Structure formats: structure tokens, C-alpha cells
Amino acid sequence: MQHTISVIVENEFGVLARVSGLFSGRGFNIDSLSVAPTMDESLSRITIVTRGDDAILEQITKQLNKLVDVIKVLDFSDDSAIEREMALIKVTAEDESRAEVLRIVDIFRAKIIDVTPKSYTIEATGAPAKINAILDLLRPLGLKELVRTGSVAIGRGAKGWKG
Amino acid sequence: MKMNGARILLESLKREGVDLVFGYPGGTVINIYDELMNVREIRHILPRHEQAGTHAADGYARASGKVGVAIATSGPGATNTITGVATAYMDSIPMVLITGQVPTPLIGNDAFQEVDIIGITRPITKHSFLIRHAKDIPAIVRKAFYIARSGRPGPVVIDFPKDVQISQAEFKWPETIDIRGYKPNLEGHPRQVEKAVQMLLASRKPVMYVGGGVILADAAPELTELARTLQTPVTTTLMGLGAFPESDPLSLRMLGMHGAYAANMAMTHADLILAVGARFDDRVTGKIATFAPHAKIIHIDVDPASIRKNVRVDLPIVGDTKDVLVKMVDEVKRQGDKLKELHANLAGWHEEVSGWQAKHPFSYKQSTTVIKPQYVIQKLRELSQDDAIMATDVGQHQMWTAQFFEFQKPRTLLTSGGLGTMGFGLPAAMGAQAALPGRQVICVCGDGGVQMNIQEMATLVQNRLPVKIVILNNNFLGMVRQWQELFFDKRYSQTCLEQPIDFVMLAEAYGAKGLRAEKPSDVEKVIKEGFAYNGPVIMEFKIAREEKVLPMVPAGASLNEMVLNA
Numbered sequence: 001m002q003h004t005i006s007v008i009v010e011n012e013f014g015v016l017a018r019v020s021g022l023f024s025g026r027g028f029n030i031d032s033l034s035v036a037p038t039m040d041e042s043l044s045r046i047t048i049v050t051r052g053d054d055a056i057l058e059q060i061t062k063q064l065n066k067l068v069d070v071i072k073v074l075d076f077s078d079d080s081a082i083e084r085e086m087a088l089i090k091v092t093a094e095d096e097s098r099a100e101v102l103r104i105v106d107i108f109r110a111k112i113i114d115v116t117p118k119s120y121t122i123e124a125t126g127a128p129a130k131i132n133a134i135l136d137l138l139r140p141l142g143l144k145e146l147v148r149t150g151s152v153a154i155g156r157g158a159k160g161w162k163g
Numbered sequence: 164m165k166m167n168g169a170r171i172l173l174e175s176l177k178r179e180g181v182d183l184v185f186g187y188p189g190g191t192v193i194n195i196y197d198e199l200m201n202v203r204e205i206r207h208i209l210p211r212h213e214q215a216g217t218h219a220a221d222g223y224a225r226a227s228g229k230v231g232v233a234i235a236t237s238g239p240g241a242t243n244t245i246t247g248v249a250t251a252y253m254d255s256i257p258m259v260l261i262t263g264q265v266p267t268p269l270i271g272n273d274a275f276q277e278v279d280i281i282g283i284t285r286p287i288t289k290h291s292f293l294i295r296h297a298k299d300i301p302a303i304v305r306k307a308f309y310i311a312r313s314g315r316p317g318p319v320v321i322d323f324p325k326d327v328q329i330s331q332a333e334f335k336w337p338e339t340i341d342i343r344g345y346k347p348n349l350e351g352h353p354r355q356v357e358k359a360v361q362m363l364l365a366s367r368k369p370v371m372y373v374g375g376g377v378i379l380a381d382a383a384p385e386l387t388e389l390a391r392t393l394q395t396p397v398t399t400t401l402m403g404l405g406a407f408p409e410s411d412p413l414s415l416r417m418l419g420m421h422g423a424y425a426a427n428m429a430m431t432h433a434d435l436i437l438a439v440g441a442r443f444d445d446r447v448t449g450k451i452a453t454f455a456p457h458a459k460i461i462h463i464d465v466d467p468a469s470i471r472k473n474v475r476v477d478l479p480i481v482g483d484t485k486d487v488l489v490k491m492v493d494e495v496k497r498q499g500d501k502l503k504e505l506h507a508n509l510a511g512w513h514e515e516v517s518g519w520q521a522k523h524p525f526s527y528k529q530s531t532t533v534i535k536p537q538y539v540i541q542k543l544r545e546l547s548q549d550d551a552i553m554a555t556d557v558g559q560h561q562m563w564t565a566q567f568f569e570f571q572k573p574r575t576l577l578t579s580g581g582l583g584t585m586g587f588g589l590p591a592a593m594g595a596q597a598a599l600p601g602r603q604v605i606c607v608c609g610d611g612g613v614q615m616n617i618q619e620m621a622t623l624v625q626n627r628l629p630v631k632i633v634i635l636n637n638n639f640l641g642m643v644r645q646w647q648e649l650f651f652d653k654r655y656s657q658t659c660l661e662q663p664i665d666f667v668m669l670a671e672a673y674g675a676k677g678l679r680a681e682k683p684s685d686v687e688k689v690i691k692e693g694f695a696y697n698g699p700v701i702m703e704f705k706i707a708r709e710e711k712v713l714p715m716v717p718a719g720a721s722l723n724e725m726v727l728n729a
Contacts, residue, residue: 010344014293018285025286055471062468068290068310068345 002031003057004083004153006074007046007064008161011037015069019046022067028052028060032150040163043071047152074161081153087131089122092142101141108134119144168297169194169328172261173202175304178336181205181232183223183597185216189236190276191263194328208597208626211618213240215590217247218616221256222591225577226552227598228381230257230311237263238276242283246584248318249287253581254402255379257316259307266326267295281322289317294324297332305340314347315466316379347465351482351490358478359461360494364505366435368512369395372418375402375580376440376464376484383407383573385488386439392495394506396516398426400441402580405570415516416525419447420716421562424523427722429516433458440464440484443473453721463487523714523727525566534683536560536635536706540567543605543633546690550575551603554592556612557583559641562712564607586615589632593619596628610636610660620673623699631693632701634666637708645711649729670701679703
């Protein structure tokens, strides 16, 4: 089962290595990972999408909490969080497919951010499922390059982290 | 007052109460060594290999309860410490390792004797620090010692670039430190403690399963009191030996792969297991699916990640084992008549347990012609001081020591339980003897492991550390040979140490005393002479070559499927 975990850490060199090393060393899976500073510049927030049963998730959370540089671990396993991801998608767009790409972009409220005679580059934002859906539609038209940021997540309402 | 970084480090160590360090000089720690000549309060012991230096710091910590300190230079000096750091990590031993590093501007340039020691040690340390500015040193040292000794203890590495050692800063010792990401939960929840006591009162077949966490927390007296008040049988892991006196009728002795029949049977038949500072390691549980099939499990541990890592737990109690046990003893003492009821309820269980104890105690077949290793261990117990410290290597001799020495007191067994490090015993004994000069320190090892750090004989002699080294010599890597005999059709691939070594001459070459026993009638005489000698001694015992460690739970089998005779 897929889980999204937010890890609030000290914004220092080497911290990401401790976190990612913990996952590889203990055989935990990382589907995606993103890092950036928080409102408080001395802290960073790592969002990790991982997989495992309840026992594995419990171990991941506990092992993360053991790291001295980890301030807080938030496990967004249920619907307690909103999750978003951005994708930059370069897609073949020639002749008749140019209009079809534009229609898909419009339906998904994505944006064209670069145009050449043979391609469009699309910026799409949304829940990972939405990104997957637009990719499914664009794939038959000819995907040339794909960059995904991995998920970031924020707790709904009062849930989450202050900072 | 301004001083250089090297001096700030040493002043900070002094503030942490460090009186002894084990270290090896080199290019990137030469400034620390120069300043060391100005700091008389810190004694320095020079091992002959950095690995031994870290094992010595580890042995010092295990025997004394204080944080062990080791120093190594950058590059190969640092990489030589890896086995020592990993050994300490696996057994949760408080240690601070200070490594030299190439000057800051050269880091990452593949400079001479440069390695990323923080990166290399990341999975085997509790935490690590790279010092970037001399002014940060006092806070880093304070944090390092605090992290090393608190919560679940462990090794911490401080990497110290040479340019920072030279640079000047004000020495200012921080009165308090705050590490926002590190707040170990030390106090057991009172409600959980109450629930645990109720479960114990309701049980009919309880067992206490005790690990090294009890020794690390100095909680052996509380544990002993709790067990005796409740009349609960106690089994310990290898790391827990000494947490409960093995002479006590409630002692089931060690459990697990080479544990006592009674201990493993009791775990298998128990209706309640109270695990204290133990981590359900695979050598203890055997096949996990059939482990303790009838038992509810209460797990007390300072490390939440140890709970439910390997087995299901019915009642977790996170906290310092001493704190939790103190609360449990108080709670139990309030029970009055319920306690009497419990004692009456346990009569049948005690009878069952003593049946197992009587049926298959640890035993061996004595011989009049060839020395049995178990006999040597029994004689060591008989002839050593009550509070003698035993250090071991890893293998058959380690298990025989665990089975036949009958440990009575905490911090009297120094052994590499988690990592299983050959070559640990001799330097660990050296560290223990340096920490506690008045105590009798014995190192039991095999002819294989002792050669992995034999160079420390020189350190023992130089520092007048009278460690008594007992070599059980079977000219084999005995534990692996035993597995080959039992599971690989006696195909002894690379386990025969054919080249004989004259350990008596070797001892003499280092300036120590060497003694040898070749027949059972020599054993007592040699031990007495070795113990009486005022200095380090090697006592070599030529033992029955193919003696096996039994009983044994084969790897992957259930605890109750013990091989008793093979």
C-alpha cells in the first residue's frame, strides 16, 4: 500500500543522505522524494512516497524518528492530506495531433510552456492520479520527455505541521 | 581565552569527564597529539591498531558504564575503526570516536589520506558531526556525549578537519544544550505499567526475557527485585548475562540458539513474556512463526523502533528500563494478597520449569585424557574473583563461557553479541582493565580470533594491564567447523588452522608470561599460576578438537526443536 510521509528535518548538509540511507539500508522502498526548505529556513521538508504494509510503515516512521536530525514525521496514509505533483511533459505535436494535444491540455487545466514546430512542452499540476491520466492520453501521441517532481503533501485544516 | 581547535577539543573532553582515551596518531591528528602533551588530566593509551583502539574504548564503556573515547587519524586510521564502531553500534555501547580529517578546503578532492568517514559510518553510528568552525567544538562535543550515552546508547563520530584544529577561537562551554530532533522518551507511562502488572498477576506461566538494555540502564537490581517479588522465572540473552544472578533458582539461564533447554521450553510454553531491554534477535527467537505461540508479550524498551520490529507485542512500554522497572516494583508491592495468590498460582509452572531444568542442564562429558573446554570455563569460575570481568571473542568459546561461567553481576561479560566480532575480546579486556585497574579481567578466546588483534599484547605489557588471556586452542575455527560437521557433511572447508603456533613463546616475545595446559590435570595449576602472576598472561589450553557447543537450535528451526546430542 502506498503512503505519503512528510519528514521535517534540520536544513543541514548530509541530512538527506541520512534519510535516504535509512531507506536503502533497511530495504524500504522510495517511490518518490522531494525536498525544500520550510517557512523556517533552518528546517527542510522531505516528502517521501513509499510502499509497505502497516508493520513496515510503523518501522519506517520509528526509524525516521530515531534520526537526530529528524524533527517530526507526519504519515499521511489516509485522506488527511492534499497531495500534488507537477510534471513537465514534452510531447510530439505535428499536423493533426497539435490540436488534440491542446484539447487534452485544456481539459486537464495544464499549460503549454514551450512551443516548437514539432513539439509542445506542457506543465501539468495535480494529484498523482491526474498526472497519470494526462500521461495516458498523451502517450499515444508521442511522449518525448517526462520530468515529474514527485508528490508534495500538506495536511488538511488543522492537521499537519506549523511552519 | 582564545586557544586552538585541538586544545578546545581536549578542554571539552575534560569537561565531559574524560580521563582516558585510546588513540593512534597520524598526519591529521598531530595537532591534537601535540596539545595532549599539555593536558595532563587525560591519559592516553596507544593500541597497535585502530580497530583495537575502538574495541578498547568499547570495553572501557561496557565495564565502567562511561562513554568510551577513541581517536584515529584520517583515511586508513578512520577506516580501521569501522569494525569497532559497528560492534559498538550493534550492542548499543556509548562511544565517541574522533577522527582527523584533511583540511576543509581539500575535502572532496581525494586528498592524501582522505575518506568520507561520516558517509562510511552513517549506517553504524547513532549520529555524527563534522566540525567546521573551532567555536562550535564545545557544543558539538557536548551533544556527541549526550547522544552517545542517553536513550538507546551508541557510537557517535566527530570528524575534525586539520585546519580547524589549528584555527583559534574562544573556549566557551555551553551550560545547556538543546537538540530539537532528539528527545528520548525515558519515562514509562504509568498506565502501561499498571496494565503490565495486572497481566503479570493474571498469568499462570510467565517468563521474563531480559536483554542487554537492563545492563546498559544499570537496572539489574530493580529487575532482580521484580523477578523475586513476582517469583517469575528469568531467562537472559547473551547480552543480558549478569543482569540476573544465574545461581538464583529462578534463573533459566541463557535462551536461544545455544541456550538452555529449560529457557527455550519455558518461552515456548509461556502464557506471558515480559521482555525487558531485549530486541527479539533471530538468534533468540529461532523460527519467528512458531516463537512463543501461547504467550502475550509485554515489551519494555527505550527504543520505540525495537518494539514490534520482529514480533507482535500486546503491551508496549517505551521508557528507560530502570525507570519502568522501578515503577513496576512499586506497583507490584501495592498488590498485597493478590501477590500471594499469584505465588500460589505459579506453583505448577515452577514445577514444570524445574522439570526442564533437571532434565537437560548445560552439561558435557568429562575426560581424563583430553581437556574439555567447558571444564576450563568451570575452573575459571571457581578460581576467579567473584566480580571478575570476562571478555570473549566470538565462536564456540564464547558460547561455552555463556553456558558455564554462571554470571552473577552486571557488566561482567564483555562480548560482541550483535555484530559477532572476532578479535573483540583481547582489546575489550584491555579497555576494561584500563577502566578498572583493581578488577580481575579475563579474556577467553579461541586460537582463531585471538590472532585478529594479537598485536595488543604489546599494549598490555607497555601499560602494565594484567589481563589474563585464556586461549581454548583446538586448531580449528571451531564454530564454523561445527556447522560444517552438522550441516555440510564434515567438509571442513578452510576451517582447520593447520599451522601450529607456540602461544607460550608468542607471549614471551611480547614480554608477557606464557603458560600451557595439555591435559586435564594441568588445568587448575595453569589457571592458578596465571592468576597469581602480576602482569598479562597467555594461558593456552589444548582442548578436545572436535568438541561441539550443545544444545543447539539449528538455524531456521523452532526454539523447542533443540539438538541435545549430536
